Amino acid sequence: MKLLEVLDTELRVMSEQRVKGFINSIPWRFFKRITLSQILLTTIIILVTAFSARYFLKVYITNQSINQVTESLELIKHSITTQKIDPIAWCKSLKLNWATRYTLIDLNGKVLCDNYLDSTKLDNHLYRPEVQSALKKGIGTSKRYSESAEIDMIYGAMKFKTDKSYIIRQAVPLKQVSIAMRTLDRSIIIFFIPLLLFTSLLSLWTSLQVSFPLRSLIKKISNLENLKLTPKGLESAMAIDDEWHLVERTLDRAEVELANYIEELQFENKKFSILMESISDAILAIDIHENVLFINKRFQKSFLNERESNSKSAKGLKLVEVSRKKEVHELLRETIKDRTSSKVRNIEIEMSDRTEKGWFDISTSPLIADDGQILGAICTFRNISHKKLAQQMREDFVTNVSHEVRTPLTAMKGYVQILLGMKELTENPTVKESLSKIEHNSNRLAILFQEILNLSMIESRHKLDLVKSSTQDITQNVLMNLKQVHKNSNRKIHCDYSAKEVLVDSSLIEQVLTNLIDNSYKYANQDGESFIKWEQNESSFTLLVEDNGPGIEAIHQKRIFERFYRVDSSRSRSLGGTGLGLSIVKHIVQKHKGTISVYSNDLGGVSFKIIIPSV
Numbered sequence: 001m002k003l004l005e006v007l008d009t010e011l012r013v014m015s016e017q018r019v020k021g022f023i024n025s026i027p028w029r030f031f032k033r034i035t036l037s038q039i040l041l042t043t044i045i046i047l048v049t050a051f052s053a054r055y056f057l058k059v060y061i062t063n064q065s066i067n068q069v070t071e072s073l074e075l076i077k078h079s080i081t082t083q084k085i086d087p088i089a090w091c092k093s094l095k096l097n098w099a100t101r102y103t104l105i106d107l108n109g110k111v112l113c114d115n116y117l118d119s120t121k122l123d124n125h126l127y128r129p130e131v132q133s134a135l136k137k138g139i140g141t142s143k144r145y146s147e148s149a150e151i152d153m154i155y156g157a158m159k160f161k162t163d164k165s166y167i168i169r170q171a172v173p174l175k176q177v178s179i180a181m182r183t184l185d186r187s188i189i190i191f192f193i194p195l196l197l198f199t200s201l202l203s204l205w206t207s208l209q210v211s212f213p214l215r216s217l218i219k220k221i222s223n224l225e226n227l228k229l230t231p232k233g234l235e236s237a238m239a240i241d242d243e244w245h246l247v248e249r250t251l252d253r254a255e256v257e258l259a260n261y262i263e264e265l266q267f268e269n270k271k272f273s274i275l276m277e278s279i280s281d282a283i284l285a286i287d288i289h290e291n292v293l294f295i296n297k298r299f300q301k302s303f304l305n306e307r308e309s310n311s312k313s314a315k316g317l318k319l320v321e322v323s324r325k326k327e328v329h330e331l332l333r334e335t336i337k338d339r340t341s342s343k344v345r346n347i348e349i350e351m352s353d354r355t356e357k358g359w360f361d362i363s364t365s366p367l368i369a370d371d372g373q374i375l376g377a378i379c380t381f382r383n384i385s386h387k388k389l390a391q392q393m394r395e396d397f398v399t400n401v402s403h404e405v406r407t408p409l410t411a412m413k414g415y416v417q418i419l420l421g422m423k424e425l426t427e428n429p430t431v432k433e434s435l436s437k438i439e440h441n442s443n444r445l446a447i448l449f450q451e452i453l454n455l456s457m458i459e460s461r462h463k464l465d466l467v468k469s470s471t472q473d474i475t476q477n478v479l480m481n482l483k484q485v486h487k488n489s490n491r492k493i494h495c496d497y498s499a500k501e502v503l504v505d506s507s508l509i510e511q512v513l514t515n516l517i518d519n520s521y522k523y524a525n526q527d528g529e530s531f532i533k534w535e536q537n538e539s540s541f542t543l544l545v546e547d548n549g550p551g552i553e554a555i556h557q558k559r560i561f562e563r564f565y566r567v568d569s570s571r572s573r574s575l576g577g578t579g580l581g582l583s584i585v586k587h588i589v590q591k592h593k594g595t596i597s598v599y600s601n602d603l604g605g606v607s608f609k610i611i612i613p614s615v
Contacts, residue, residue: 038203046195050188057184061177062154066141069156069170073139076168077160087166088113101153101171105131112166125169130157134167146171282360282381284322285367288336290329292317293376302358302381303349325349328362328379335364335377349381359388413442464591469506471497471534478513486521492529493517499536503614508588509543515581516545516608524549524605536614540594543610548603557598561586 080087091104091113101116109126111119125131133140134157146153152174159167276283282299286292295317303323319329327347335342344362361382367375416439419425426432475495502509513532520530524547533544552560561582585608589596594612601607 035203038206039200042199042203043196046192046199050192054181054184054188058177058181061180062143062174065154065172065174065177066143066156069154069172070139070141070158073156073158073168073170076170077158080168081160081162084162087162087168091115091168103169103171105157105167105169107135107165107167116171128155128157128169130155130169131167133157134159134169143174151175282383283378284381285376285378286319286332287376288374290319290332292319292322295322299381302383323349331362331364332377332379335366336374339366339368339374341365345384358383358385360384409442409446413439413446416442464505464508466503466505468501468503469509470501471499474506474510474513475532475534478510478517482514482517482521485518489521490527491521491524494529494531496531496533499534499541502534502536502541502612504592504612508591512585512588512610513543513545515585519581520545520547520549528605529603538614540611540613543612544607545610546601546603546607547605549605551600551604552598552606557600560598561596 079085080090087104091102092115094102094115096115101114103111103115103119103122103125104113105111105125109124109128109131111122111125113119114122129142129144130140133142139156139158141154141156143154144152153171154174155169155171157167157169159165276294276296277298279296280298282302283294283296284292284299285294299322319332323329325347327344328349331342331344342364347360347362348357349360350357361384362379363382364377364379366377369375416435420432420435420439425435472495475497479493517530517532520528524530528548531544531546533542533546535542535544586596589610589612592612594610596608596610598606598608
């Protein structure tokens with residue numbers, strides 16, 4: 001028994017110590033402040049909610065009563081007018097009823113009948129609000145105190161006509177609304193007291209949950225400050241002044257560390273700036289709102305004049321202020337939207353002095369944070385003006401040489417044709433064969449230089465004449481011309497116009513189709529078949545040209561778009577091929593920002609697939 005008493009005593013002491021420890025661990029000053037604040041705030045919210053609900057419910061019940069009065073008047077009007085009842089007789093037949101009062105009034109406001117009061121003792125009702133509204137609009141309602149009935153009532157008046165015009169008025173006392181409000185008030189009080197008790201208990205619980213971490217925070221701050229607080233000293237530190245004193249000292253230390261961190265960041269930023277300024281390309285970075293984040297000196301020197309460079313820094317500038325080129329704006333916006341890198345070549349941009357323009361290759365990349373958030377985009381401008389000048393000189397040289405060579409070639413062909421027309425020369429087989437070879441090679445040279453000139457013109461074109469063109473018109477124009485050239489061929493051409501119209505430079509696309517179908521005539525079977533198919537989807541259209549000829553080996557398919565490349569050199573020369581036809585096709589497709597591919601088909605021939613974006 002003594003052992004049990006000892007154990008019971010020890011357990012009681014341990015329980016008391018735990019309770020005291022729990023009570024001492026609570027930061028009472030902070031706990032009181034936050035608990036009182038929560039209870040006060042919750043009480044205010046509950047009161048505001050209760051009074052708001054009471055107000056809106058009262059408005060709702062009143063509006064419902066008004067609607068009921070209006071509907072009742074509509075029914076009475078309908079009954080009187082359709083059944084041709086005498087309004088006065090109908091009114092007098094009504095029994096005295098305090099819950100619903102009816103009054104019959106003429107258009108001058110005189111009361112003709114009232115089922116609640118003696119009509120002879122009632123004054124003129126012409127200027128009652130509901131009567132005035134009924135005279136103007138045909139129906140009117142109001143809510144006011146009735147001096148004759150000495151109660152608050154809802155009035156509804158409606159104008160109607162039988163043998164003459166009347167106004168019938170219905171009045172309903174607001175006693176029902178008052179009863180509903182008293183019932184609601186009792187419900188609010190019954191609900192409010194338990195809710196307030198519950199929220200108070202909840203506030204106590206949440207305050208405890210918030211207070212314990214504060215004590216832990218003070219301990220951690222004291223550890224940071226190398227303070228050794230006794231339990232008594234810790235309780236004194238829980239006072240508001242000591243709390244902020246500890247926090248202040250911790251923030252002072254954090255301020256020093258932050259200053260060191262900022263200094264380190266500035267050093268890293270300086271290294272980054274030196275690195276970016278050493279790059280020879282112009283660099284522009286923007287955020288998702290098109291605010292400039294960074295421009296290097298090369299960009300300022302290339303695109304901003306001296307006044308703009310001196311008066312403006314990158315911070316605060318908008319994209320339109322540093323670049324007036326719409327293509328650059330659209331490219332950056334697409335990069336931010338699609339989160340993909342882009343590259344555009346040969347863009348002409350106005351330079352900083354506004355007197356000349358330069359040519360640039362532009363590359364853009366999205367700026368994406370580690371968490372995947374898009375921050376903006378960066379754009380690099382590589383100046384290729386010197387390359388463009390060299391290219392222009394080369395194109396001019398090709399054009400001039402082609403023109404200069406075509407003139408003597410034309411003269412040579414003319415002389416050869418004259419000689420071939422002389423019988424004394426053509427009677428000699430050797431002379432005739434030699435003249436025929438000269439004519440054939442002259443024609444080949446003329447075609448070669450013409451295609452070189454065409455290729456040069458296509459490469460130098462910076463803008464296409466894009467118009468909506470009929471696929472059938474393009475195809476028929478090409479086939480009509482080729483049938484005149486290949487009159488002896490029995491090749492069948494099958495066309496599929498699933499895409500009716502395409503946005504292209506029709507003259508260039510006709511040249512593409514001409515070269516592909518002409519190759520089918522030259523290198524495929526004369527009695528074979530070719531297939532032309534136009535297809536359209538949301539983002540692009542496809543031109544597919546197929547034949548059932550001998551096809552092209554896979555080893556040659558990768559190189560057939562190279563200049564002067566021939567699969568069968570001897571056969572190509574005998575048929576007048578120059579090796580430039582497919583190269584011209586590829587350049588035209590690339591000018592349309594499209595792609596071309598070649599592959600062997602199931603017919604045993606070859607298929608050329610061209611995909612060009614719709615926009």
